[in-house]
Amino acid sequence: MKSIYRIFMAVAVTFAFVSCNFLDIVPDENATKEDTYSDHNKTEKYLYSCYAYLPQSNLAQGSLDFFTGDEVTTAFEHETFAAFPKGNYTASSPVISYWNDFFQGIRQCYMFLEAVDKTPDMDDERKADYKAQGQFLIAYYHYMLARCYGPIILVNETPNIETKVEDFAHRMPYDECVQWICDKLDAAAAGLPVRRDQIQYGLATSVAAKAVKAKMLLYAASPLFNERAPELFKNMRDPDNGTQLMPTAYDANKWVKARDAMKEAIDFAEQNGYHLYTKQDRFIGDASKNQWPAAGLVRCLRLLSLDYQEVNPEVLLAETRGEGWYGVLSKSLPFSASGWAWNGVCPTWAMLNRFYTKNGLPWDEDPEFKDTEKLQVVAIDSAHQDEGQPGKKTIVFNLDREPRYYAWVAFQGGYYEVQNDPSNPAYTMSNGQKNTTDSRLVCDFVLGGNCSLGTAALKRTGNYSPGGYLNKKFVSPNTAVSASGGGSREWMPFPVIRLADLYLGYAEACVETGDLETAKTYLNKVRQRAGIPDVETSWARAGVTLDQAKLRQIVRQERMAEFYLECQNFWDMRRWMLAGECFNKKAQGLNINATTIEEFAGLKEIQYERKFESPTQYLLPIPIDDINKNPHLVNNPGYTGDHR
Numbered sequence: 001m002k003s004i005y006r007i008f009m010a011v012a013v014t015f016a017f018v019s020c021n022f023l024d025i026v027p028d029e030n031a032t033k034e035d036t037y038s039d040h041n042k043t044e045k046y047l048y049s050c051y052a053y054l055p056q057s058n059l060a061q062g063s064l065d066f067f068t069g070d071e072v073t074t075a076f077e078h079e080t081f082a083a084f085p086k087g088n089y090t091a092s093s094p095v096i097s098y099w100n101d102f103f104q105g106i107r108q109c110y111m112f113l114e115a116v117d118k119t120p121d122m123d124d125e126r127k128a129d130y131k132a133q134g135q136f137l138i139a140y141y142h143y144m145l146a147r148c149y150g151p152i153i154l155v156n157e158t159p160n161i162e163t164k165v166e167d168f169a170h171r172m173p174y175d176e177c178v179q180w181i182c183d184k185l186d187a188a189a190a191g192l193p194v195r196r197d198q199i200q201y202g203l204a205t206s207v208a209a210k211a212v213k214a215k216m217l218l219y220a221a222s223p224l225f226n227e228r229a230p231e232l233f234k235n236m237r238d239p240d241n242g243t244q245l246m247p248t249a250y251d252a253n254k255w256v257k258a259r260d261a262m263k264e265a266i267d268f269a270e271q272n273g274y275h276l277y278t279k280q281d282r283f284i285g286d287a288s289k290n291q292w293p294a295a296g297l298v299r300c301l302r303l304l305s306l307d308y309q310e311v312n313p314e315v316l317l318a319e320t321r322g323e324g325w326y327g328v329l330s331k332s333l334p335f336s337a338s339g340w341a342w343n344g345v346c347p348t349w350a351m352l353n354r355f356y357t358k359n360g361l362p363w364d365e366d367p368e369f370k371d372t373e374k375l376q377v378v379a380i381d382s383a384h385q386d387e388g389q390p391g392k393k394t395i396v397f398n399l400d401r402e403p404r405y406y407a408w409v410a411f412q413g414g415y416y417e418v419q420n421d422p423s424n425p426a427y428t429m430s431n432g433q434k435n436t437t438d439s440r441l442v443c444d445f446v447l448g449g450n451c452s453l454g455t456a457a458l459k460r461t462g463n464y465s466p467g468g469y470l471n472k473k474f475v476s477p478n479t480a481v482s483a484s485g486g487g488s489r490e491w492m493p494f495p496v497i498r499l500a501d502l503y504l505g506y507a508e509a510c511v512e513t514g515d516l517e518t519a520k521t522y523l524n525k526v527r528q529r530a531g532i533p534d535v536e537t538s539w540a541r542a543g544v545t546l547d548q549a550k551l552r553q554i555v556r557q558e559r560m561a562e563f564y565l566e567c568q569n570f571w572d573m574r575r576w577m578l579a580g581e582c583f584n585k586k587a588q589g590l591n592i593n594a595t596t597i598e599e600f601a602g603l604k605e606i607q608y609e610r611k612f613e614s615p616t617q618y619l620l621p622i623p624i625d626d627i628n629k630n631p632h633l634v635n636n637p638g639y640t641g642d643h644r
Contacts, residue, residue: 037115040122047130050112050137051203053105055098055144057319057567058474058494060327064096069569071351071560073466073587073606075344076331084570085583087611091621091639098148099622102141103155109134109141110158132191136204139184143216146177147571148620149636150225151236151245154180168630170238174229174246178220182261185213194272201311202320202493207272210265211316211497217261218505221254221512222575224618232615232637239634252513259509266502269316274499276529277304277314283478290439290477292417293407294386297531301407302417305566306476306492316502319494328565329479329489332471334416334441334451335463336426338485342463343451345471347409347564349588349603352397352469354560355405360532362557363397365542372396375601380413388414389430389442393597395590403531404561410451410470412590412600415440418475421482439477443470445592446600453592466606467589473565495566500526504559511551519551526562580614613638 036046060066061079068084076082083095113134116127138155145152151171172180189209196203219225224232226247233246280300283289293299304314312318323329325340335343357366364370374397380388384399387406392413410416419439420427427450429438443451445468447459454460476490503522510519524534532538535554539546546554559572573579587606594600616638627633 037119040119040126043116043119043122043130046112046115047133050105050109050134053101053108053141054319055101056321056323057496058321058323058327060323060331062096063567064098065567065570066328066565067345069573070348070582070587070610071564071569072471073346073348073589073608074331075342075462075464075466077608082608085611086609087613087617089621091624091627091635094621094623097620097623098144099626102145103153103159105141106138106155107159109138110155114158128191129193132188133204135184136188136192136209139181139188139209140204140212142177142181142184143212146174146181146216147219149622150174150233150619152177165629165631168632170240170243170632171245171634173243174225175220178216181216182213185209185216189213194268195311198311201308202318205316207265207269207274208317208497210261210268211502214258214261214265214502214505215497217254217258218509219571219575221258221509223577224575226250226254228577232618236634236637238632240632245634255509255512259506259513259515262502262506262509266499266506269499269502273313274316275313276499276525277307277312278529279303279307282307288478290417290419292415292440292477297403298386298407301404301530302472302477304407305474305495306490308492312493312495314499315493315495315497316499317495317497319496322491323494324491325489327491328471328474329476329491332475333418333479333481334410334427334443334470336481336483339426339481339483339487340485340489341426341481343465343470344463346465346467346469346589347471348467348606350582351560351564352405352409354557354564355409356402356532356538356561358400358402358532359541360402360527360535360538361542365544367542369400375603377597377601392442395601402561404564408471408473408564410443410472412443412445412468412597414443416443416451416470416472417441417477419478419480421480421487424482424484424486426481426483426487445469445590446597447593447595456595459593465589465592466608467587467604468592468600469589471565498566500529500562501568504555504562508552508555508559511548511555514548516546516548516551519555520546523551523555523558526558530562574618577618579612579618583610583612584614586610 037043061081063081067074067081083089089095113131116130151174153169154172154177189206192204192206192209194206196205227250229247230249236245237243278300280297281295282303284291284295293302328345330340331342332345333341335341357363357369359366359368376396377393378396380390380392380394382390388394394411394413398411398414417440420436422436425434427441428434430440430442431438445451445465447453448455451465451470453464478490480488503525507519507522520535527534535546544550573582588603589606591600591602591604619636621639622635627635
């Protein structure tokens with residue numbers, strides 16, 4: 001795995017887990033500037049520095065979009081990210097702002113492009129690849145700016161730091177931004193390889209460029225930037241010339257463009273060997289690896305985003321920097337008093353309901369379950385021995401669920417697949433032993449239990465599940481936890497774009513363009529890998545007609561389940577215009593203050609503040625300092641001056 005991370009180890013400028021001097025890579029813009037291209041090794045480092053402005057997707061404590069949707073609630077509300085679900089960010093205090101970082105990254109890329117041809121010992125093929133990577137990054141930084149802020153400044157060349165105030169740039173109309181970004185991505189794709197080997201894994205490829213283009217067009221077609229834009233942003237104009245910055249009318253053709261781009265990206269990826277991850281027995285028989293989950297769909301889904309010993313065939317773009325000790329792995333592991341296992345990432349009740357039953361239906365629509373009380377306490381029987389320990393009590397809602405639920409969610413009486421450190425084991429496992437003879441922990445969230453808040457007499461103020469569940473996604477079952485703080489961790493590259501993302505994006509665009517049969521085909525590709533029946537079979541069981549409105553709802557729910565905790569929810573809920581409904585209410589969970597399972601099986605409101613102001617927070621604020629510096633800038637609606 002070291003080779004995977006190598007490219008970023010030299011370039012992370014602003015991130016906490018890598019220590020280096022940025023000036024060693026890109027010297028000051030003065031007389032020593034030529035050092036950056038005096039030989040190919042220095043030019044390579046210069047290129048890697050251009051990647052350093054990318055936000056780290058898996059950096060839990062400081063990520064804009066990781067823990068900030070409505071998928072999870074955590075015990076870490078003191079960390080930076082928590083300002084966003086609380087709605088505590090303004091133009092004067094944006095908390096996490098990418099505005100300046102991305103523009104700095106763009107400038108760095110243009111400077112790099114000016115330097116490449118000056119490298120004396122580099123062949124033309126490598127120069128062409130480096131230039132294409134620079135162009136990709138310029139487009140990608142603009143794409144992420146547009147996702148955050150809507151209309152943006154388009155940077156066509158190296159910014160001149162001596163530009164006069166009156167010549168400062170304006171924000172451009174959103175549709176122009178989208179087209180410019182797509183054109184840049186097309187140009188970059190033409191010069192990039194279709195894949196990278198392990199040493200270069202995480203660098204730009206033509207497959208990634210086409211995927212980003214497709215996602216850009218999907219955003220542009222979505223309600224926030226299309227259907228609702230004329231209503232929400234009708235007064236959003238350039239302060240000097242009155243140019244309308246957001247679309248003034250709904251454009252159905254945007255869905256056609258998104259559909260075609262998604263299909264082009266899918267076809268190109270598949271033609272070059274990319275496919276859904278389907279290995280159900282990966283590492284089975286390897287004594288150094290956890291044999292749980294057992295071979296099958298649950299194991300496949302648990303390892304889906306963890307198996308990188310061979311380049312994952314589903315991941316089209318990856319974040320390759322390690323998450324560090326304060327990432328999702330340590331934050332999600334069942335509690336260990338001094339073992340870097342903090343028991344604190346809990347799927348919300350809303351998120352748990354987005355996963356389907358075994359029949360591929362929402363619980364409330366499934367004829368087999370909809371009349372059953374979800375909170376009914378039952379004993380786990382032998383029919384469910386792969387998911388939880390027989391005889392242990394749980395709520396009926398946790399049984400007969402789809403494989404993704406069991407791969408990614410730990411529940412009362414259910415298993416958490418994790419290993420003990422052989423020298424100082426942290427957990428008593430399902431066999432009653434505190435050693436390495438078993439690698440499944442039986443979760444108990446009732447006070448006094450191994451995943452609980454503590455005891456009735458002594459409750460912890462931190463490191464607990466706020467709602468009586470724990471996350472397992474991105475937690476390697478091969479992690480070995482020590483009672484004294486040691487043990488071993490497996491940190492893997494984080495999937496930024498997967499092929500399943502394109503499948504469901506294509507299905508979404510097909511729904512909106514009326515091609516319902518194709519939409520069902522691509523929905524079913526993801527559902528089949530997830531181990532649930534196809535949409536036709538599932539909803540025939542419920543007696544529901546699959547018209548456009550119903551398929552729209554199904555596609556959205558499928559995305560919410562498939563991309564749980566993959567930094568998608570934060571953006572999807574916004575572009576669908578659902579954030580005002582879903583993000584503006586407190587999360588719910590089970591009663592973690594209970595001393596009995598019967599008391600535990602009660603739905604409670606989790607008392608963390610949750611606030612979302614519509615329409616203000618559908619777009620992020622441009623920092624007020626930048627608004628004050630540039631008289632041609634107007635902030636997004638609701639962020640006027642220092643205050644919303």
